[in-house]
Amino acid sequence: MRTPVETWREGAHAGHTHEPNEVTIQLDGIGRQLSELLPEPTAPDGSDGPVFVDESGRRGKTLRRLGWVLAAVFVCYAVTLVVAVMGGNSSAPFLPLTGQEQQEPATTGNDGGGTPAGAATASVPAADAGEPDAGTDSTAPDAGLPAGDSPDPAQGQEGVN
Amino acid sequence: MTTPAPRGRRNTHRKKQTRRRRLPMRYMLPLLFLVALLAMLMLRGYVHSEILADHRIRPPVATDRVPEQVLDGGPVIDARSTTGPAxxxxxxxxxxxxxxxxxxxxxxxxxxxxxxxxxxxxxxxxxxxxxxxxxxxxxxxxxxxxxxxxxxxxxxxxxxxxxxxxxxxxxxxxxxxxxxxxxxxxxxxxxxxxxxxxxxxxxxxxxxxxxxxxxxxxxxxxxxxxxxxxxxxxxxxxxxxxxxxxxxxxxxxxxxxxxxxxxxxxxxxxxxxxxxxxxxxxxxxxxxxxxxxxxxxxxxxxxxxxxxxxxGVSEHITDVMVAGLAVIGVLVFARFGLMLVLSFVHARRVRGRGFRWGEPVTRTVTVLVPAYNEKKCIANTVRSLLASDYPVEVIVIDDGSTDGTADIVQRMRLPNVRVVRQRNAGKPAALNNGIAHARNDIIVMMDGDTVFEPSTVRELVQAFGDPRVGAVAGNAKVGNRDSLIGAWQHIEYVMGFNLDRRMYDVLRCMPTIPGAVGAFRREALERVGGISEDTLAEDTDVTMALHRDGWRVVYAENARAWTEAPETVQQLWSQRYRWSYGTMQAIWKHRRAVIEGGASGRFGRVGLPFVSLFMVVAPLLAPLIDVFLLYGLVFGPTEKTVGAWLGVLAVQLVCAAYAFRLDRERMTHLLSLPLQQVLYRQLMYVVLLQSWITALTGGRLRWQKLRRTGVVEAPGSMPTQRGRAQDRRPVA
Missing domain, CATH: 3.20.20.370 (Glycoside hydrolase/deacetylase)
Incomplete structure (x- = not known):
C-alpha cells in the first residue's frame, strides 16, 4: 500500500533533526527579545502522539492480510453467482415407463445413477403409501428417496444402483 | 506490506500524479466489495422475481394442432419419444x-x-x-x-x-x-x-x-x-x-x-x-x-x-442492509427534526428582545492570524481586522513562509499589529505561539485568508460577558459561491454547519469551532493545555477539551467571516479528508469522557455520542440510501422508490430553506441542491471511507507530524496543494 506511510516517507530526510521553533522576532518597538519568550507550548502533558497512527505498521499489516482474505471472498462470491446463473444442463434424467399398464410383469426398475439407461424395463408396482393392501408385491415403499439406493427385495432382480 | 522501500524512494512524485501499475488495496477492496454487493443484489432481485420475471398469461387459442390422444388422454403426458407419437x-x-x-x-x-x-x-x-x-x-x-x-x-x-x-x-x-x-x-x-x-x-x-x-x-x-x-x-x-x-x-x-x-x-x-x-x-x-x-x-x-x-447469504445480508437503511432513515429524519426545532429555539432566544449574554464586553482582544504563504491575502486580512469597530491587537504568526508573507505585514507598519516568526511547525504550534505572545485575556483565532466584517469581532466576543462561556463559534461564510462546487459548499455551510451549530449550542455539545472565526478565553485555553497536535482537527480537539473542562461553547450568528472554499475536487477532497479523519481522531482521543464524571461525563455521555452518531455513523450508513435507491429504480417498485427519494429531498429543501432564511441568504443557490444529492454526497462517502481505512490501518497522513524525542518532521505546515502557488487552508 503506497499511501499514507510512503507519502510521509517521501518527505522524510534521514537523520535530519529540527531545532525547536524558537526563532521569533518581535516587532513592537519596545525591544523585547527572545529571553522573555516562553518555550512553545506544543502539546499538553501526557500527549502520546497523533491519534490512530501506528508507527510500527503492525496494525496495517494485519488488516492488509485480512483485506486479501476479504477480497478473495468477494471475488469467489461474485464468480460463483455468475457461473451458477449462466445456466447448465436442462435435460431430465430418463424415467422408464411402460405406459398406462401397471400389471405388466416387470423386472425391478431402479433409478439410474444419473445415467439415462435405456435398459430399464417396467417396474414393479411399488406399494402404496398409506394403504394396508399393497399391490402384488410387498416392496418397501421407497420411492422418492434421494440417494436412491433402494434394493428391492421383492423380485430378486438387481435392485442396486 | 509488499511495497518495498526502493519503489517509494525512486518515485519522488506525489501520490496522485502517478498512476501506479497496481490499484492500492484501499481502493481495490471497496471496489470488489461493491461488485460483490451488486452481484448479491441482482441475485436477490432474481430470486424474488423482481428481475427477469414475466407475468403475462396467454389467453386460450384453438386446439386443432394438439393430438387427439392428448386432449382426450390422461393427465400425465409423455412426449419424450422423438419417433413415436405422444x-x-x-x-x-x-x-x-x-x-x-x-x-x-x-x-x-x-x-x-x-x-x-x-x-x-x-x-x-x-x-x-x-x-x-x-x-x-x-x-x-x-x-x-x-x-x-x-x-x-x-x-x-x-x-x-x-x-x-x-x-x-x-x-x-x-x-x-x-x-x-x-x-x-x-x-x-x-x-x-x-x-x-x-x-x-x-x-x-x-x-x-x-x-x-x-x-x-x-x-x-x-x-x-x-x-x-x-x-x-x-x-x-x-x-x-x-x-x-x-x-x-x-x-x-x-x-x-x-x-x-x-x-x-x-x-x-x-x-x-x-x-x-x-x-x-x-x-x-x-x-x-x-x-x-x-x-x-x-x-x-x-x-x-x-x-x-x-x-441464503444474499437474503441475510439484505435483511441486515434493510435494517441499516431503517436506522439511517430514522437518523436522517431525527436530525432534520432536531435541526429545525432547535434552531428555531436558538434563534428565538438570541434574537429575543431582552437577551443579553451578560455585561457588554469592551476590553481589547487579541486576534491571532496564523499564516503560511498567504502573500496574496494577508494584507487584506490584516486591514479588514483593523477596520473592525472594536479594539483589537493583531498578531500574525508566520509559520516559516517562503513567499515573504511576514515581510509584507511588517512593511505595512500598522499599529497594533505584531509579527511573530517561527520555523515551519504547523498551525497548532503557530497558534500556541500566538497565545504565548498575546497580551489580552480573550483570543480570537482566524485563518490567513479569512476576511472579517467590521462588526465580526464585537459580535464574537460579546458572549464572554457570560463567565461560563469558554469559547464562541462564529458564522463562517463561503465567498466564492457562484461556481457549482462553491454553491454546494455554500449550502453545506449554511445548512450543515450553521444550522447544526444552533442545534449543538442548545444541546451544549458543539463539536467544532471554525478555524476561520472563533474566540477563546485565554484562561480556558491554558487550562486545557493549549492547542494540541495530536489530531488533524485541532479545532475540534480543543473544543471537546473545553467541554470536558466544563466550559460552555456558544454560537454567535452575527459574527460573520468570509472564506474561500476549495474550488477543485482535489482541494475539496484534501480538505474533507483532513476534517473527517481529524474529527474521528478527536472523538477517539476524548472517548474516556464517556465514563468520567461531572462536566466531562455530561459531555461524554450526551455530546460525544450525539456527535459520533451524526458525524461518523450516519455518514457511514448513508451509502445504503443510494444502494437501495439504485436497487429500487432497477428492480423494485420504481414509483415508490422515486417518491421516497423525492420525499427526503423535500425535507432537506425545507431545512435548507429555513437555514437560508435564518441567515438571510438568497434562496437562488438552493437550485443546486438536487444535484448535490447525486454527486457531492457520494464524494463525501469516499472521503469518509478513506478516513476510516487510514484510521484503522494506522497510516500517517502527510500533514501529520512525527513526534519522537523532540524531532519534528515537517512535511508541510498547512495542507499544501501539490505545486500550487496558492494554498487553501481549511476553514474549520
Missing part, C-alpha cells in the same frame, strides 16, 4: 396424487407437510426455483418424507411466450436449485398456468413437446380443487373429490397467499378419502414407476449447493 397415462383407480404448485412457502408448506405426515400420505410438490432457493430446507424435507418434487420453472413465466433458450434456462436453473437443496434431479415437470389435459392448445402444446424432448414428463391435473380462490373448506373438499373411485391428480397450492383453507381441507380430506379406500401416493408410486428423483453428485451437486448457499 402418449398419456392415467392414474389407476382408487389412487389420488395430490399436487401442490408454486411452493415451498415458509408458512404454509410446513403445515401441509405435517398434515400429509399425519395421515401417512404422499404427494408431488411442483416447486419454483425462486421459492426453493430461498427455503431449501423445506425442499429437503419434502424429499426426505417421501414426497416427489417436480419442476415448475424458476420464475413462473408463461412458457408459451418464451424462447427455447429461455425455457432451457428456467429448467436448468430449477434443477440447479433442487440439486443444492436436496441433492436430486427430477424428471417431472408441470408448466405454469396449466390446467386439464384438454386445455392444451396450439400455443402450449409446442412447449410441452419441447419439454418432452428434454426428457420430462409433463404432469397436468384432472381435478382442480380451486383452493387458490379460497372458496371455503367444504367447497375445496367437494371439488377435490374424484368421482366413482377413479384415480385423480388433484391440483392444490401450498404457496401464493393464505392457504389456511387448504391446510384445513387436507385435514379432513385425507382421512375421508382413505376411509373410502383411496390411497394417496406420489406420482411414480401411483403409476408403478421408479422414482422420478435421481441423485446428483460431484460438480453439479456442489454447484447447486454453492448457489443455494449464495442465495
Amino acid at each position: 402418449k398419456t397415462l392415467r392414474i389407476p383407480d382408487h389412487r389420488i396424487v395430490l399436487t401442490f404448485d408454486d411452493g415451498p412457502d415458509p408458512v404454509w408448506t410446513p403445515k401441509v407437510l405435517d398434515e400429509l405426515k399425519k395421515y401417512d400420505a404422499h404427494g408431488v410438490f411442483f416447486v419454483t426455483g425462486t421459492m426453493a432457493s430461498r427455503y431449501p430446507d423445506l425442499v429437503e424435507r419434502m424429499v426426505r418424507e417421501g414426497h416427489e418434487v417436480g419442476l415448475h420453472t424458476f420464475n413462473h413465466p408463461d412458457l408459451s411466450y418464451q424462447s427455447t433458450s429461455r425455457i432451457d434456462w428456467e429448467l436448468s436453473q430449477n434443477q440447479l436449485v433442487l440439486a443444492g437443496a436436496a441433492g436430486i434431479r427430477t424428471s417431472l415437470f408441470r408448466p405454469p398456468y396449466s390446467s386439464f389435459a384438454d386445455a392444451m392448445d396450439n400455443k402450449s402444446w409446442p412447449v410441452t413437446q419441447y419439454i418432452g424432448s428434454r426428457g420430462y414428463l409433463t404432469v397436468v391435473n384432472n381435478t382442480d380443487s380451486e383452493d387458490w380462490k379460497r372458496p371455503g373448506v367444504r367447497a375445496i373438499i367437494e371439488r377435490a373429490t374424484p368421482k366413482h373411485g377413479k384415480g385423480a391428480i388433484i391440483l392444490m397450492h401450498d404457496s401464493g397467499g393464505d392457504r389456511s383453507q387448504t391446510v384445513t381441507a387436507l385435514g379432513k380430506f385425507l382421512p375421508k378419502m382413505q376411509k373410502q379406500g383411496y390411497s394417496f401416493a406420489n406420482l411414480t408410486d401411483a403409476l408403478g414407476a421408479p422414482s422420478a428423483h435421481t441423485p446428483v453428485t460431484g460438480f453439479d451437486l456442489w454447484k447447486g449447493k454453492a448457489f443455494v448457499y449464495a442465495v
Whole structure:
C-alpha cells in the first residue's frame, strides 16, 4: 500500500533533526527579545502522539492480510453467482415407463445413477403409501428417496444402483 | 506490506500524479466489495422475481394442432419419444396424487407437510426455483418424507411466450436449485398456468413437446380443487373429490397467499378419502414407476449447493442492509427534526428582545492570524481586522513562509499589529505561539485568508460577558459561491454547519469551532493545555477539551467571516479528508469522557455520542440510501422508490430553506441542491471511507507530524496543494 506511510516517507530526510521553533522576532518597538519568550507550548502533558497512527505498521499489516482474505471472498462470491446463473444442463434424467399398464410383469426398475439407461424395463408396482393392501408385491415403499439406493427385495432382480 | 522501500524512494512524485501499475488495496477492496454487493443484489432481485420475471398469461387459442390422444388422454403426458407419437397415462383407480404448485412457502408448506405426515400420505410438490432457493430446507424435507418434487420453472413465466433458450434456462436453473437443496434431479415437470389435459392448445402444446424432448414428463391435473380462490373448506373438499373411485391428480397450492383453507381441507380430506379406500401416493408410486428423483453428485451437486448457499447469504445480508437503511432513515429524519426545532429555539432566544449574554464586553482582544504563504491575502486580512469597530491587537504568526508573507505585514507598519516568526511547525504550534505572545485575556483565532466584517469581532466576543462561556463559534461564510462546487459548499455551510451549530449550542455539545472565526478565553485555553497536535482537527480537539473542562461553547450568528472554499475536487477532497479523519481522531482521543464524571461525563455521555452518531455513523450508513435507491429504480417498485427519494429531498429543501432564511441568504443557490444529492454526497462517502481505512490501518497522513524525542518532521505546515502557488487552508 503506497499511501499514507510512503507519502510521509517521501518527505522524510534521514537523520535530519529540527531545532525547536524558537526563532521569533518581535516587532513592537519596545525591544523585547527572545529571553522573555516562553518555550512553545506544543502539546499538553501526557500527549502520546497523533491519534490512530501506528508507527510500527503492525496494525496495517494485519488488516492488509485480512483485506486479501476479504477480497478473495468477494471475488469467489461474485464468480460463483455468475457461473451458477449462466445456466447448465436442462435435460431430465430418463424415467422408464411402460405406459398406462401397471400389471405388466416387470423386472425391478431402479433409478439410474444419473445415467439415462435405456435398459430399464417396467417396474414393479411399488406399494402404496398409506394403504394396508399393497399391490402384488410387498416392496418397501421407497420411492422418492434421494440417494436412491433402494434394493428391492421383492423380485430378486438387481435392485442396486 | 509488499511495497518495498526502493519503489517509494525512486518515485519522488506525489501520490496522485502517478498512476501506479497496481490499484492500492484501499481502493481495490471497496471496489470488489461493491461488485460483490451488486452481484448479491441482482441475485436477490432474481430470486424474488423482481428481475427477469414475466407475468403475462396467454389467453386460450384453438386446439386443432394438439393430438387427439392428448386432449382426450390422461393427465400425465409423455412426449419424450422423438419417433413415436405422444402418449398419456392415467392414474389407476382408487389412487389420488395430490399436487401442490408454486411452493415451498415458509408458512404454509410446513403445515401441509405435517398434515400429509399425519395421515401417512404422499404427494408431488411442483416447486419454483425462486421459492426453493430461498427455503431449501423445506425442499429437503419434502424429499426426505417421501414426497416427489417436480419442476415448475424458476420464475413462473408463461412458457408459451418464451424462447427455447429461455425455457432451457428456467429448467436448468430449477434443477440447479433442487440439486443444492436436496441433492436430486427430477424428471417431472408441470408448466405454469396449466390446467386439464384438454386445455392444451396450439400455443402450449409446442412447449410441452419441447419439454418432452428434454426428457420430462409433463404432469397436468384432472381435478382442480380451486383452493387458490379460497372458496371455503367444504367447497375445496367437494371439488377435490374424484368421482366413482377413479384415480385423480388433484391440483392444490401450498404457496401464493393464505392457504389456511387448504391446510384445513387436507385435514379432513385425507382421512375421508382413505376411509373410502383411496390411497394417496406420489406420482411414480401411483403409476408403478421408479422414482422420478435421481441423485446428483460431484460438480453439479456442489454447484447447486454453492448457489443455494449464495442465495441464503444474499437474503441475510439484505435483511441486515434493510435494517441499516431503517436506522439511517430514522437518523436522517431525527436530525432534520432536531435541526429545525432547535434552531428555531436558538434563534428565538438570541434574537429575543431582552437577551443579553451578560455585561457588554469592551476590553481589547487579541486576534491571532496564523499564516503560511498567504502573500496574496494577508494584507487584506490584516486591514479588514483593523477596520473592525472594536479594539483589537493583531498578531500574525508566520509559520516559516517562503513567499515573504511576514515581510509584507511588517512593511505595512500598522499599529497594533505584531509579527511573530517561527520555523515551519504547523498551525497548532503557530497558534500556541500566538497565545504565548498575546497580551489580552480573550483570543480570537482566524485563518490567513479569512476576511472579517467590521462588526465580526464585537459580535464574537460579546458572549464572554457570560463567565461560563469558554469559547464562541462564529458564522463562517463561503465567498466564492457562484461556481457549482462553491454553491454546494455554500449550502453545506449554511445548512450543515450553521444550522447544526444552533442545534449543538442548545444541546451544549458543539463539536467544532471554525478555524476561520472563533474566540477563546485565554484562561480556558491554558487550562486545557493549549492547542494540541495530536489530531488533524485541532479545532475540534480543543473544543471537546473545553467541554470536558466544563466550559460552555456558544454560537454567535452575527459574527460573520468570509472564506474561500476549495474550488477543485482535489482541494475539496484534501480538505474533507483532513476534517473527517481529524474529527474521528478527536472523538477517539476524548472517548474516556464517556465514563468520567461531572462536566466531562455530561459531555461524554450526551455530546460525544450525539456527535459520533451524526458525524461518523450516519455518514457511514448513508451509502445504503443510494444502494437501495439504485436497487429500487432497477428492480423494485420504481414509483415508490422515486417518491421516497423525492420525499427526503423535500425535507432537506425545507431545512435548507429555513437555514437560508435564518441567515438571510438568497434562496437562488438552493437550485443546486438536487444535484448535490447525486454527486457531492457520494464524494463525501469516499472521503469518509478513506478516513476510516487510514484510521484503522494506522497510516500517517502527510500533514501529520512525527513526534519522537523532540524531532519534528515537517512535511508541510498547512495542507499544501501539490505545486500550487496558492494554498487553501481549511476553514474549520
